[in-house]
C-alpha cells in the first residue's frame with residue numbers, strides 16, 4: 001500500500017460498519033478498527049467519505065483500490081466479567097486485530113479545562129460509564145489472560161492518566177505490568193508515561209517485564225506545547241530529554257517512542273527536524289495526524305485535521321529517516337509503533 005493512499009484513508013476516513021471502535025478515551029484519535037492488507041488500521045468512520053468498503057475491498061467511488069480489508073470482529077473476551085463483577089470491556093479494549101489496550105488510571109490531574117490537552121478525552125469514557133476509574137493489577141491480569149487465550153492478542157499497551165506523585169503514574173504501571181506478566185509470561189507490554197520526576201522508575205518498569213516504553217511529547221515546539229497542552233506543556237523539554245535518554249539506556253534504542261501530532265502548527269520542515277533529533281537519540285517518533293475527536297476541547301474549538309498532502313509529506317519523510325536509521329515499528333515488540341494503526345508510517349517504511 002502506498003503512503004498517499006494510506007494517509008488519504010486516515011484523513012478522509014471510510015464508509016463501513018466497524019464492530020470494534022473507540023470513540024472516547026486517552027490520546028488523539030477515535031476510529032474504527034480494520035485490517036488493511038494485513039496491517040492494523042484505525043480509520044475514522046465517515047458517512048460521506050469518498051472511500052467505501054464493499055465485500056472486503058476498498059473503493060474510491062467505483063474504482064477498486066486493490067486493497068484487501070477486514071473489519072476487526074468483536075472479541076470473545078468482551079462477553080466476560082471479572083471475578084469482582086466488572087465487565088472485561090470496561091477494563092481493556094481490543095485495538096486492531098491483536099492489541100489489548102488499557103488506561104490503568106482513567107483520571108488525570110491535568111483534566112481541568114485550563115490544563116487539559118486539547119486533543120484528549122481521557123475522562124469522557126469514564127463519564128459515560130464505559131470504563132472504571134482505576135483498574136487493579138488483578139483485573140488486568142485476568143483480562144489479559146482471557147484476551148490471549150480466546151482472541152489471540154499478541155501485545156498489550158498500558159497507558160495512564162497523570163497522577164500527583166513524583167512518578168506521575170508510572171509506579172502504578174510497575175505493579176500492573178508485573179501482575180500481567182505473571183499471568184501471561186509471553187505477552188509483550190508497552191507502557192506509556194509522562195516523564196517521571198523519579199527516573200529510577202523507568203528501570204523498575206523494565207524489571208517488572210515491560211518490553212517497550214512510550215514517553216509522549218506530542219510536539220517539539222514549546223510554544224505549541226503551552227497552547228495545546230497547558231498542563232503537560234509545563235513539564236520542561238529537559239525533563240522529556242532526560243526521560244528519553246534514561247529509557248533508551250534501560251530499554252535500548254528503538255524500544256522507546258513518542259507521539260508527534262501532525263496539525264498542531266509546526267511546518268513539515270520543523271516536524272521532520274524534530275523527528276530527526278528523536279531518531280538520533282534512539283527514540284521512534286510516531287507521527288500521527290491529530291483528529292479532533294468527540295468530547296475534546298479541540299473539537300469544541302473547531303480544530304481540523306491537517307490536509308492529507310501535509311500528512312503524507314511528513315509521514316513519507318519521517319518514514320525514510322526511520323528506514324535509514326534501521327528503526328522499524330515492528331521491532332518495538334509492543335506499543336503503538338508496533339501496532340501502527342493510528343499512523344501511516346508503516347506504509348512509508350517505518
Ligand code: SF4
Pocket residue numbers: 027040042095096099101157335336337339340341342343
Ligand atoms: S497505534 Fe496505539 S492507540 Fe492506535 S490502535 Fe494501535 S495501540 Fe491503539
